[in-house]
Amino acid sequence: MTINVAMTVNGKAASGKVEARTLLVQFLREHLGLTGTHVGCDTSQCGACVVHLDGKSIKSCTILAVQAEGGKVTTIEGLAESAEKLHPMQEAFRENHALQCGFCTPGMVMSAIDMVKRHNYQLDEATVRRELEGNLCRCTGYHNIVKAILAAAPAMKSAGV
Amino acid sequence: MYDFAYHRPKTMAEATAALKGKPEARPMSGGMTLIPTLKQRLAKPSDVVDLNGIKELAGIKVDGSGVTVGAMTRHADVASSADVKGAIPALADLAGHIGDPAVRNRGTMGGSVANNDPAADYPAAVLGLDATVTTTSRTIKADDFFKGLFETALEDGELITSITFPKAEKAGYMKFPNPASRYAMVGVFVAKTAGGVRVAVTGAGPCVFRVKAMEDALARNFSADAIKDIKVPADGLNSDIHGSAEYRAHLVTVMARRAVDQANK
Numbered sequence A: 001m002t003i004n005v006a007m008t009v010n011g012k013a014a015s016g017k018v019e020a021r022t023l024l025v026q027f028l029r030e031h032l033g034l035t036g037t038h039v040g041c042d043t044s045q046c047g048a049c050v051v052h053l054d055g056k057s058i059k060s061c062t063i064l065a066v067q068a069e070g071g072k073v074t075t076i077e078g079l080a081e082s083a084e085k086l087h088p089m090q091e092a093f094r095e096n097h098a099l100q101c102g103f104c105t106p107g108m109v110m111s112a113i114d115m116v117k118r119h120n121y122q123l124d125e126a127t128v129r130r131e132l133e134g135n136l137c138r139c140t141g142y143h144n145i146v147k148a149i150l151a152a153a154p155a156m157k158s159a160g161v
Numbered sequence B: 001m002y003d004f005a006y007h008r009p010k011t012m013a014e015a016t017a018a019l020k021g022k023p024e025a026r027p028m029s030g031g032m033t034l035i036p037t038l039k040q041r042l043a044k045p046s047d048v049v050d051l052n053g054i055k056e057l058a059g060i061k062v063d064g065s066g067v068t069v070g071a072m073t074r075h076a077d078v079a080s081s082a083d084v085k086g087a088i089p090a091l092a093d094l095a096g097h098i099g100d101p102a103v104r105n106r107g108t109m110g111g112s113v114a115n116n117d118p119a120a121d122y123p124a125a126v127l128g129l130d131a132t133v134t135t136t137s138r139t140i141k142a143d144d145f146f147k148g149l150f151e152t153a154l155e156d157g158e159l160i161t162s163i164t165f166p167k168a169e170k171a172g173y174m175k176f177p178n179p180a181s182r183y184a185m186v187g188v189f190v191a192k193t194a195g196g197v198r199v200a201v202t203g204a205g206p207c208v209f210r211v212k213a214m215e216d217a218l219a220r221n222f223s224a225d226a227i228k229d230i231k232v233p234a235d236g237l238n239s240d241i242h243g244s245a246e247y248r249a250h251l252v253t254v255m256a257r258r259a260v261d262q263a264n265k
């Protein structure tokens, strides 16, 4: 079954013809060419595919593209203000060496931003570790990711994002 | 994933009509179980009827006797609801420990209870609190709802619309999560209800079950010590790469004691 979908992706209107079974992550990567969102598993467990739908973190591998109809999607490509100015969370990941191969990073950053906002910019280490339960990293051992998120929380607050 | 016809009804009447006469059609709520199943081609529905557009299905209502949660209410909304935290804190706490934040932002109570995964958390609360499941055609008491491995009293095309949890004098839930998925290796819900003490165990067997010996002991003395020597037999419990039946049987007593301590806090 083919269906027309229309949504807002990173502030811009996006539309296309998809099959009913097309996943949101396939629509983002294959139709829109936004390959920053990764697919790391087929069991909905790794979190590499996390994007925001209407402000909430979701696994884009576990929702149909048609279900995002009319919604506002933000992907990793939509965060930085410009090529020179990264989002404070991206900057904190860079500063704290919070990535090695980088495969998990887009999902980590999207989950982390949602986490900081849900906790009103106030996080402690135990909370960050618990909140990262849905994001797997095979390289870093998480330590620097936790450090980066703790550093980004006040930076996001002062930047007003 | 095999392709299917997609429907997005706006009302329950439309949803029921879309499912009617189609034995291979499946409703979809959060999709957190159904979509992975479809991706692995373990199911091949002719039609997927998406319940996300039905406003009447989401929401939480509290009155003096308890809490009614609409089938489409997301785990994150149950976990953060001030009403649920006030009326039945153990239920909010349980919801906050399902999966991870992204799973909780999509997964729903109705989908979880309808699915009756042997390791799911909500079935323990439904059975432990003596809740009532309301469907498109009737109401079903918890003791009659869960029938076996992934099996419930629901008929083809029958949808859960809400679940009503009576307030308990005391309630607590403790699970030993699988470290990868967060599903319960063993989870125990203990409640002191108007109708007596109830102990419901998930994760350990093919389907959520009650432990009468613990209920009787706790009715006499609602303390962790009262059940410390009560063991469930390992016979018939789940055994897999995550743990043997004997290990799970042992965990039932450990989690039950912790749940009682939690309820007494």
Ligand SMILES: Cc1cc2nc3c(=O)[nH]c(=O)nc-3n(C[C@H](O)[C@H](O)[C@H](O)COP(=O)(O)OP(=O)(O)OC[C@H]3O[C@@H](n4cnc5c(N)ncnc54)[C@H](O)[C@@H]3O)c2cc1C
Pocket (backbone or CB within 6 Å): A043, A044, A045, B026, B027, B028, B029, B030, B031, B032, B033, B034, B035, B051, B071, B097, B098, B099, B100, B103, B106, B107, B108, B109, B110, B111, B112, B114, B115, B117, B119, B120, B121, B122, B154, B158, B159, B160, B161, B181, B182, B183, B184
């Ligand atoms: C990584 C991961 C970790 C998880 N961890 C946990 C955990 O720790 N504990 C836990 O309990 N669960 C866990 N889950 C499962 C999660 O809670 C799901 O939300 C739940 O299993 C199904 O709910 P859903 O709304 O997503 O249902 P769906 O996937 O949409 O549907 C599930 C089934 O129920 C049927 N159905 C849906 N809605 C209705 C309805 N209203 N009436 C009748 N039938 C209906 C569907 O046809 C389908 O067969 C996890 C899932 C994932 C992906």
Ligand code: FES
Pocket (backbone or CB within 6 Å): A038, A039, A040, A041, A042, A043, A044, A045, A046, A047, A048, A049, A050, A059, A060, A061, A062
């Ligand atoms: S790709 Fe692994 S959770 Fe989505």
Ligand code: FES
Pocket (backbone or CB within 6 Å): A098, A099, A100, A101, A102, A103, A104, A105, A136, A137, A138, A139, A140
């Ligand atoms: S940096 Fe390699 S998986 Fe996380």
